[in-house]
Amino acid sequence: MKLAKESLESFDTSPNEEVLQRIFSVLRSGSGHDFSLYKSNTICRRIERRMRALRFDSIERYAAYLAENNSEIQLLLNDLLIGVTSFFRDNEAFDVIKTYLIEQLKEKPDHYIYRAWVPACSTGEEAYSTAIILHECIQSINANIEVQIFASDIDEEAITKARRGIYTAEQLEKTSSSRLNKFFTKVDGVGYRINQDVREQIVFAPQSVIKDPPFTRIDLLSCRNLLIYLGPQLQKKLLSLFHYSLNKAGLLFLGSSESIGGFSDHFECLDKKHKIYQRKDFELMGCRKLRFPITQCSITVNKGEKIKRKKPMIKNERYGSLDQLLLEHCLPSCVIADKNGEIIYVHGSISELFEP
Incomplete structure (x- = not known):
């Protein structure tokens, strides 16, 4: 990749969404970390710092350079991970x-x-x-x-x-x-x-x-x-x-x-x-809306497969809730997620399921 020789006084630091997504994709593939839901102005400031260090005048050129250089992925990641911290801050x-x-x-x-x-x-x-x-x-x-x-x-x-x-x-x-x-x-x-x-x-x-x-x-x-x-x-x-x-x-x-x-x-x-x-x-529904992981899905299903809701086995109104009662007392704690990793149903106490 040819580096820019022009003056760096004016940067193209307002990239379109497509360029940013390319950068996020490279970072995600190279580091395993997803920055796509971070504030874009924060990300752009860190990208600009790397552009200045490399004397690029275009973020599109920088995105192309990033895709071809693993070492730059790590350098950008280091900039993104700069932590501002101290003892007893405030x-x-x-x-x-x-x-x-x-x-x-x-x-x-x-x-x-x-x-x-x-x-x-x-x-x-x-x-x-x-x-x-x-x-x-x-x-x-x-x-x-x-x-x-x-x-x-x-x-x-x-x-x-x-x-x-x-x-x-x-x-x-x-x-x-x-x-x-x-x-x-x-x-x-x-x-x-x-x-x-x-x-x-x-x-x-x-x-x-x-x-x-x-x-x-x-x-x-x-x-x-x-x-x-x-x-x-x-x-x-x-x-x-x-x-x-x-x-x-x-x-x-x-x-x-x-x-x-x-x-x-x-x-x-x-x-x-x-x-x-x-x-x-x-309400438990608040928990059901959680998604683990938030941005990258680790749950896979066969293409075209759908979760079908089974009809109650007992149709007699007298025993209409018996199947539910049996489920509540006999079914182990569990979580059902859709293909995107969204938790759509929770049964029982699930704390132990997510305990690292």
Whole structure:
């Protein structure tokens, strides 16, 4: 591919949908990740950065170059996965959520295993911040509760860094000296390492919140500053998924520029300023609309095959509901999905079916 020699002052950064879909297709084939439902302006800014580095003046030319160069797929992916994160990002919000966490923890029995999920955890700062405030809350009420945190991200390199738990002094500048002394150990010439007892509470794992089954039976879901990068369709899908993942009265903690949008029937707003929400009970139909995976279908059926609804075997009105009664008591928990991966029917408790 011939690189452009013309001035780069003017970029064609308003590509038509066909060009963007070509780029998404190449990324999906080359990396397994689908960015088609992300906000296009976010994607275009990252593409423009790669164009500048390669001195392309046309996004169509860049798309062609991308399709022919596997190394560029990885470089663009690295740009798209840049995570902006820090310890106790928005300290005030963390202070406020502790009040709700304490109320929630007081209702838990002895030896309860408190489960939290931090999707899009990047290099681990948010997950460790969550572990620290949970430790402080549990200690403040002298509760006998075990904490289990699942932290996930599609960036495997970031996950590896998170597992190490080593951070520079600059990365810990928002962390108070008391927390630094209590939860970190200084490592000469490197910075600080989060203490082992905190690290052992967290399971870091590569996972795409978009296409992989979610963690379930969650008491706290902290997803701060992911939704702002996603388009409306994907935001709705994830909010439905988060509602499904949370236990009754579970807490949802979003970033300062995010909200639940039209999902007020799923979540109660506890603190509008600091984006703290609580799960509401919702009809099972809400769960049936979920799709796993959201963008890529792993379920296949034979071409032309249709799911047919069987007629009731017992037609006598006296026994009209007997078949339904037998199904409810004898049929194992199950999920039926259509050829696109849409869950169209749910029977019984299905949490264990989607537990990683």
